[in-house]
Amino acid sequence: MxxxxxxxxxxxxxxxxxxxxxxxxxxxxxxxxxxxxxxxxxxxxxxxxxxxxxxxxxxxxxxxxxxxxxxxxxxxxxxxxxxxxxxxxxxxxxxxxxxxxxxxxxxxxxxxxxxxxxxxxxxxxxxxxxxxxxxxxxxxxxxxxxxxxxxxxxxxxxxxxxxxxxxxxxxxxxxxxxxxxxxxxxxxxxxVRRSSIDIVGAVLFTVGIASLMIALTEFGVGNSGVALAWAGLFVVTLALFIAQERRAADPMVSLKLWGARMIATVNGAAMLAGMVLIGITTFLPMYVQVVLERSSVTAGLTLTMVMLGWPIGATLTSRTFHRIGLWRMVVVGAALIPVGTSTFALLGAGSSPVLPAIGSFIIGLGMGVMSLASLILIQEGVELSQRGIATASNVFSRNLGSALGAAFFGAVFNFGLTRGDGSMMFTDDELRLLLQGVHGSVAGDAGIRLALGSSLHLTFLMMLVVSLGVVALALWLPKDGLESAAARDAKAAQK
The missing domain is CATH 1.20.1250.20 (MFS general substrate transporter like domains)
Incomplete structure (x- = not known):
């Protein structure tokens, strides 16, 4: 290959x-x-x-x-x-x-x-x-x-x-x-083309993930009944998929490969990091525009800092991981994510947009460091014949994290806006008009900003909790036998 x-x-x-x-x-x-x-x-x-x-x-x-x-x-x-x-x-x-x-x-x-x-x-x-x-x-x-x-x-x-x-x-x-x-x-x-293709496993996997994604999407928009129906289909499909992969001669998803501690840990961290990333993408611009009363351009720039920090982190990792080691780079990248997320938890109505911009940059830096180190770790930790599926598992985990994060943080956000009687503190139309610059009464606009700020603060705190989970999984990454892939490469070149 x-x-x-x-x-x-x-x-x-x-x-x-x-x-x-x-x-x-x-x-x-x-x-x-x-x-x-x-x-x-x-x-x-x-x-x-x-x-x-x-x-x-x-x-x-x-x-x-x-x-x-x-x-x-x-x-x-x-x-x-x-x-x-x-x-x-x-x-x-x-x-x-x-x-x-x-x-x-x-x-x-x-x-x-x-x-x-x-x-x-x-x-x-x-x-x-x-x-x-x-x-x-x-x-x-x-x-x-x-x-x-x-x-x-x-x-x-x-x-x-x-x-x-x-x-x-x-x-x-x-x-x-x-x-x-x-x-x-x-x-x-x-x-060499193999004759054994796990078509049943591929179909079950696709149906199962599609069911999960639809369930999360429907839950995010408030259709709980539809979401539960799709979630039920996911559970049934998951059971059938596991049974199929255990008996397949050449399974579409190797449970042994995905269950290995190194693969499971790295992919778990990628999933939680994906949750944090989608949470910031979804809610940070809203906070900057409504609570901090800044323009949509300013809100966009604070979020763009993530994409500025990411390639910088990846570049720094590419130049240092062969000396520091992949395990340490994964831990360093993971540790930067809650540092960046904590800046959002410190935001208040009078905060400067520079603060969330710095937090976004730090998160992007951590994502760049961790994602590149994790990818190299996974690719070098499996045989060449499994490199494609191992790489895909890491990309899949991050994408799945985005879907989970959208549903989870959306639920936290809605919970923060719900009164004791179950009604919302303001309507979607009132928020839309405020975002478009159409102001109502001073007291009404101030109430919306206060309610929204409180709900977003709760959402940011939950992002911080999830980001701490990224660190916990990174620290659980096995160090025994985890020699730097670059060091092995250098040894091989000397022979």
């Missing part, structure tokens, strides 16, 4: 990887920027959240499946499949005639993204030794940082000058260029 570095043009393959990942990253930021206008044209505003949930649902459910398929059939063909699906979904999304159609086509995009993200990271692991891999992963992290800044500007420009459909169609040339790069410059060693 290892790539033939004699014939593979590594720099151009990395350029193709960066193009394919930029396609996914920019798409997320562009859509979030212009989606209000799209919803106003297509109608169905009550389905607004599902435009984003369908993408995340499909991406999370398919990540592990495509990771396993890349181990069986090679990275290159799976990348072609992922890019093709994403581009087709993008073209169709541009032709959407209603919100249900948009949701369906965004789901197709999510399936493609479920292949692109984990397989891209696996290709880097195949092509580069550990000492060089960290630097390359830092380049990939910078793609997300640039996309967070450039995406909204591109989205606003496209909407002003062209039809909103072009925010999806712009992916076509990028996807074709990336596919061409893989076709001409990535040359893998021949892969």
């Amino acid at each position: 290892s790539a033939s570095t004699k014939t593979t043009n590594r720099p151009l393959v990395i350029a193709s990887i960066m193009a394919s990942m930029a396609m996914v990253a920019i798409e997320a930021t562009i859509v979030s920027t212009v989606m209000p206008q799209i919803a106003s044209e297509l109608g169905g505003l009550h389905l607004y959240s599902w435009v984003f949930a369908s993408f995340l649902l499909a991406q999370t459910a398919m990540t592990v499946v495509f990771g396993k398929l890349s181990d069986l059939y090679g990275r290159k063909p799976i990348m072609f499949v992922g890019i093709a699906i994403f581009v087709v979904g993008s073209v169709l999304a541009g032709f959407s005639w209603s919100m249900p159609a948009m949701i369906c086509f965004r789901l197709i995009q999510g399936i493609g993204a479920g292949a692109i993200q984990p397989v891209s990271l696996t290709i880097v692991g195949d092509l580069y030794p550990v000492r060089e891999r960290g630097k390359v992963q830092g380049y990939l992290a910078s793609v997300w940082a640039v996309s967070a800044v450039v995406g909204p500007m591109i989205g606003a420009l496209i909407v002003q000058k062209l039809s909103w459909a072009w925010i999806f169609w712009v992916n076509v040339p990028i996807g074709l260029a990336a596919a061409a790069g893989f076709w001409f410059f990535l040359h893998e060693a021949p892969t």
Whole structure:
């Protein structure tokens, strides 16, 4: 399965990887920027959240499946499949005639993204030794940082000058260029195709994760009855999936691999970190705009600091982990997350937006350090034939954490806004008008800000608790036998 570095043009393959990942990253930021206008044209505003949930649902459910398929059939063909699906979904999304159609086509995009993200990271692991891999992963992290800044500007420009459909169609040339790069410059060693494919396990896994994601989404919007029904389907599917994987000759998900202490610990930390990240993304802008009474631009800048800190953390890790060790880097990165989160717990009505900006930067720094060290740790801790599924498990855990965090912190936020009789302290319309700058009575606006500030403070405190769980799992990471992968690489080079 290892790539033939004699014939593979590594720099151009990395350029193709960066193009394919930029396609996914920019798409997320562009859509979030212009989606209000799209919803106003297509109608169905009550389905607004599902435009984003369908993408995340499909991406999370398919990540592990495509990771396993890349181990069986090679990275290159799976990348072609992922890019093709994403581009087709993008073209169709541009032709959407209603919100249900948009949701369906965004789901197709999510399936493609479920292949692109984990397989891209696996290709880097195949092509580069550990000492060089960290630097390359830092380049990939910078793609997300640039996309967070450039995406909204591109989205606003496209909407002003062209039809909103072009925010999806712009992916076509990028996807074709990336596919061409893989076709001409990535040359893998021949892969022996196995006849045993755990199709039943793949189907059960996909249905189970989809059920869980739908349950979390419905719970987040207050549909408890529907959420419980989907949760029941998840429990049944989970039991069937475990039974299937125990008896399958070549399981889609190796319970032994996922249950190993190192894999389970790293992925658990990634899941909790994903919860914290989605919590900040969701609630920090609201706090800055309503409670601190700052502009939406200021709110966006405080959040963008996460994407600034992330590549810096990844770059620092790539230059130091071979001396400090991967275990220590994971612990350091994990420890930075509650340090950053604690700044949100200290916020008050008179706070400067500089404080949450600093907290966001520290969290991004910690995420960059921990995610890169964890990824290298996982890739070097398994056999080459399992590298794809192991990498996908880490990406899956972070995505699942985002879904869990959205539901959990949403529930905490709503709890903080609920009166003793079960009614809300203010209506959605009152909050929407305040965010749009339409002020009511002074006392009424002050009451909304006070109630919202109290609820968000409770939400930030729960984020701090979850971030402490990241540290606890990082400290539980086994040190025995955990030699620095870079040190092993250096020893091998000396022989």
